[in-house]
Amino acid sequence: MVVIALSTAGCAAYMARSLALQPANRALRAACLAMVALLLAICVGMVTGGAEAVHPITALDWWLSVLQHLLIMAALHLAAVFFVHSVHPEPVATAVVRRHRAVLVAASATAVVFAALAAPPDYSAGFVARYVDAPLSSFYFIAFSGYAMVLITAAASLSWKWSRLADDPWIRRGMLIGAAGDSVGAVYCAVKITYVLLARVGVSPGVGEMTLTGPLILVCVPLGLIGLTVPGWGPRLTAVARWARGYRAHHRLHPLWSALTERFPHVRMPLGRSWLGGAWDERWAPHPRDLDLRLHLRVIQIWDARRALLDYCDPADYEAELRRARADGLTGDAAAAAAEAAMLASALRRDVPVGGDKTGIPTGAGGTDLAVNLAWLRRVSGAFGRTRA
Numbered sequence: 001m002v003v004i005a006l007s008t009a010g011c012a013a014y015m016a017r018s019l020a021l022q023p024a025n026r027a028l029r030a031a032c033l034a035m036v037a038l039l040l041a042i043c044v045g046m047v048t049g050g051a052e053a054v055h056p057i058t059a060l061d062w063w064l065s066v067l068q069h070l071l072i073m074a075a076l077h078l079a080a081v082f083f084v085h086s087v088h089p090e091p092v093a094t095a096v097v098r099r100h101r102a103v104l105v106a107a108s109a110t111a112v113v114f115a116a117l118a119a120p121p122d123y124s125a126g127f128v129a130r131y132v133d134a135p136l137s138s139f140y141f142i143a144f145s146g147y148a149m150v151l152i153t154a155a156a157s158l159s160w161k162w163s164r165l166a167d168d169p170w171i172r173r174g175m176l177i178g179a180a181g182d183s184v185g186a187v188y189c190a191v192k193i194t195y196v197l198l199a200r201v202g203v204s205p206g207v208g209e210m211t212l213t214g215p216l217i218l219v220c221v222p223l224g225l226i227g228l229t230v231p232g233w234g235p236r237l238t239a240v241a242r243w244a245r246g247y248r249a250h251h252r253l254h255p256l257w258s259a260l261t262e263r264f265p266h267v268r269m270p271l272g273r274s275w276l277g278g279a280w281d282e283r284w285a286p287h288p289r290d291l292d293l294r295l296h297l298r299v300i301q302i303w304d305a306r307r308a309l310l311d312y313c314d315p316a317d318y319e320a321e322l323r324r325a326r327a328d329g330l331t332g333d334a335a336a337a338a339a340e341a342a343m344l345a346s347a348l349r350r351d352v353p354v355g356g357d358k359t360g361i362p363t364g365a366g367g368t369d370l371a372v373n374l375a376w377l378r379r380v381s382g383a384f385g386r387t388r389a
Contacts, residue, residue, distance in 0.1 A: 004221055005046065008039045011225045018232060026093070027085035031228060034078035038221075041071035056124035065127060066115045069144045070108055076151040077104040079228075083158055107147040114140035129209040131199035138196045145196075149189030156182030159227070170234035178227025185220035188213055246291045249374050250298060254283045256344075256381035257298050260305035263348055267304040269297055299373050303364070312347040315360035336362065337379035338387075344380075345387045 012035035019025070019032045048064045080100055085093045118126065118136040126137030159179035166172040195209040261268050271294065273281050281287075287294055321342035325335040340362070347354075364376060 002046070004218070005039065005042045007222065007225055008035065008042055011229050012036050012039050014229055014232065026090075027082050030078045030081035030085060034075045034082065035225075035228075037071050037075035037078060041068045041075060044068040044071065056120040057127050059120070062115070062118075062120075062123045062127065066112065066140075069111065073104060073108055073111075073144065073147055076148055076155075077101070079155060080151050083155065104147075107143055111140050111143040111147075114143060129195065131196045132202070132204070135200075138200060141196050142193060145189045145192045149186055149193065152182050152185040152189060155179075156186060168231070170238070171231045173234060174227045174230040176227075177223055177230060181220045181223025181225075181227055184216055184223065188216040188220060191216065243286075243288065243291060246295050247286060249378060250287075250291060250295050251283065252378050253298050253302065253374075253381050255385040256341075256377065257302050257305075258282070259348055259384070260309065260344070261301055264305045264308045267301045267308070269301070271297075295374075296370065299370065299377060302377055303373075306344065306364070309344065309347050310358060310361065311353040312350045313343055313358065313361055314346065314354045315356070315358060317346045318343040318361055333376065333379055337376070338383045340364070340380050341383035341387050345384060 012032070015028070015032040015035050019028050022028055044064055045068050048061050048068070077100060081097050084096045084100070088096060114136050115123065118134070118140065122134050123137045123140075125131070126134035126141060131138045131141070156179050159175045159182060163172050163175035163179060166175060191212050192209065195205065198205060271290065318339050322335060322339035325338040330338055343361070
């Protein structure tokens with residue numbers, strides 16, 4: 001529960017930060033308030049933890065439990081307001097929210113009335129899900145769970161529907177994760193209502209309610225939090241993954257790039273150096289701000305240096321290494337990359353140009369597609385590193 005509380009607090013802080021950037025956004029305001037209400041409900045629930053050890057439970061613990069449920073109802077109402085403001089124009093949204101608010105007030109009042117009428121033995125039994133001894137608090141739980149199930153089911157339905165319409169992949173993922181969490185939450189409410197109703201007709205299931213509802217609540221709350229916030233922080237995961245791919249490619253191209261540009265330093269373009277020196281900057285530095293630029297330049301500089309080295313390349317080296325690579329079991333691009341690397345390594349050792357027809361030397365990956373060039377040059381650089389080892 002502490003982990004869920006901390007996660008909720010983090011999500012609430014994240015939503016508050018987003019709201020500070022868009023203070024007039026009513027949908028975002030409702031989402032932020034929903035997070036705050038949920039956080040308060042979790043904190044109140046932590047206060048009442050272990051209250052069942054005293055029988056009957058104290059009136060304070062009972063009303064704190066009621067307050068927790070009212071806060072959850074408010075949080076669900078605010079989540080519904082978020083959906084309403086997200087899809088309806090302002091005049092329509094205002095009218096719909098007004099109706100939702102009236103339903104919240106009616107459901108909350110009904111729950112509070114039954115909670116107030118329940119005697120200590122009644123609400124003590126209801127607190128530990130022994131509904132057969134809790135006639136009045138049972139109706140309290142039905143009012144709470146029924147309201148929650150209606151709103152959660154509606155949210156799940158809308159999330160499943162909108163996930164198919166969303167163009168942004170992280171919004172779509174957030175909708176799907178939130179819908180999954182809402183679906184589990186609806187099952188939680190249905191289980192609770194079922195146990196209450198079975199108790200009222202004298203049926204006692206063999207499995208305790210807490211055995212089922214405990215895991216359900218531990219699943220639905222985290223999924224709901226992730227689904228609500230992932231459209232905001234998810235793109236940063238994409239950016240980190242993209243940076244990691246770029247960094248790995250930049251690093252793996254270094255052996256080939258370094259050897260070629262040392263021979264032809266005029267193709268290099270200085271981009272400034274850190275106090276750690278050029279070796280760190282060129283091979284290991286993360287370059288979070290300009291990695292894309294450096295990666296593009298590294299590819300261009302390799303091709304420029306290769307073009308300058310072409311006069312020193314011998315087609316016979318390429319053909320000989322290609323036959324050797326195929327004999328070793330390499331095929332396709334792997335064999336071609338090994339032959340290219342061996343040819344370039346031989347050319348770098350020469351000081352005198354090689355005459356003759358160069359049409360037997362392949363042109364490489366070709367085209368301007370960065371991904372295609374990277375895939376090819378990474379193969380060549382890997383083979384080049386093994387050749388020079």
